[in-house]
Amino acid sequence: MDYSLTKFLWTLLGLFIVTNWGMLMSSTMRRIIARVSGRIGIPWYQPWIDLTKLYSLRSQITHGTMFYLGPVFRLMGGVGMFLFMPMIFGSNLWSNYSFSGDLVLILYFQFFGMLGMALGAGEGGHPYSAIGISRGLSQFTTIEVPMTLAVISLAIQYDTLSIAKIVEAQQGGLMHWTLFTNPFATVAAMLSLLGAFGHSPFNLVKAPNEIPIGPPTEYHGTFLGVLRTNSAILHVAEAALFMNLFFGGASNWFELIIKTFLIYFWSVFVGTVFPRFRIEQSVVWFLKWPTIIGIIAIIIYL
């Protein structure tokens, strides 16, 4: 692996691009949701203003050490996913710090931020945080099942756990994408993605209007700013993971932007159509169809 200063600076630049693209993507999606319900929606630059305001609040309180560390762990989850993800295929500088077993590490980082947030929000002590956490952890455990089955299927198919090699194997035209070479794994993973992005019908962790905002109920000011920065990074990183695994990767930033947008839009598209599940419905749903499709994806390679 290349540990030069140039590489480090380019990775930081990549993180900057990803953060800003994530914020622009979130405001665009909120505008799309607003148009669906007949509104105009927030201005496209609203996330940056919100962030500036959150970082500039004068009084903040804390509930203890873990309350501080919760958002930090959450940010670690997003940044960690980005750091080990090859963003642009064929570019040494934009492939960040990916290595031969990065897929497993990235799957771990997906869950890591959630656990940190659970500890932090738990110390906040608000009952709604506790409800949100218990929902989030139980739902995410079931999201992981079809996701992991799909990844195992890919590992058997391409005989590797390196994201860069999986992308490499998909080059050479549309029909080489995993989407067409292994449709069962793609479907299982794309269904689990709906839960990972947390849009309706699986938005029962934050569940607006129900348990006011779930885990971050007590978070404000800089804490909330860190959480929002993370969600911008995390959304792009997760969409980039699915892009790399199933949709042939990206050979330049423009392609990455188009593909991540469409992958994120898939969850918003479903979200604007369906109302929210209850937790027992959501858990059962993930353990039913996506899991069955995921098992089929493995069986066909046995």
Place this chain on the structure above:
Amino acid sequence: MEREFDKAIKEMYKEKFLAPENEVRQVSAPDGSIIEIDPLKDYFCQERPKELKPRKGVVEDFLNWARAESLWVLGFGTGCGSIEIPPLVTPRFDMYRYGVQMRPTPRQSNVFVISGYLSVKTLKRAIRSYEQMPSPKYIIALGSCTINGGMYWDSYNTINRLDHYIPVDVYIAGCMPRPEALLAGFGKLKELIKSGQGEKANEYARNFDWYKANQKKIIRDWNMPDYNW
């Protein structure tokens, strides 16, 4: 002449009311020793609010611009006026266009819309919510009830002038003001913040004793700390 009812009430509140869970009690610690717990002192922060000075010059102007363009409203309908909020978030008036968004918890909001009359019971909750909001924070008072009591001016159970209890940035007159008036109020609040006049949270800290005396005069079952951090 005092009525029987008033006499009974006075009799009831002769002693300071304290909820059972907030009473001083003795608890045995894990190591077997007996310790005394005073919930109001041990479970809450007793510190007074401080005046938080704004930054200087262009930096503060920029931050004020950001604060004005990102008003997060606490979703707490205190009176009948809260019925004017739903049209604002739905297609007809759509306040998201102006950077005004609803937030579900006081920790994450900057603007508190006191929507209409405040009964004494609600006033207590309003104070708790207001004090938990991070500074700088703003209050929009909606309707004539918050200005002079409105149609409830001689009610036994509602307050008449809101700014005796919490500092108000913008008043919107009317009974009820329409959503357009509320939008105009948000516009006025933006102007105030941008010109650096949205410092009522500091005013609250400066005149803390006066506000607390007024609040305690009317809230008789005061079973919370003096400042809810």
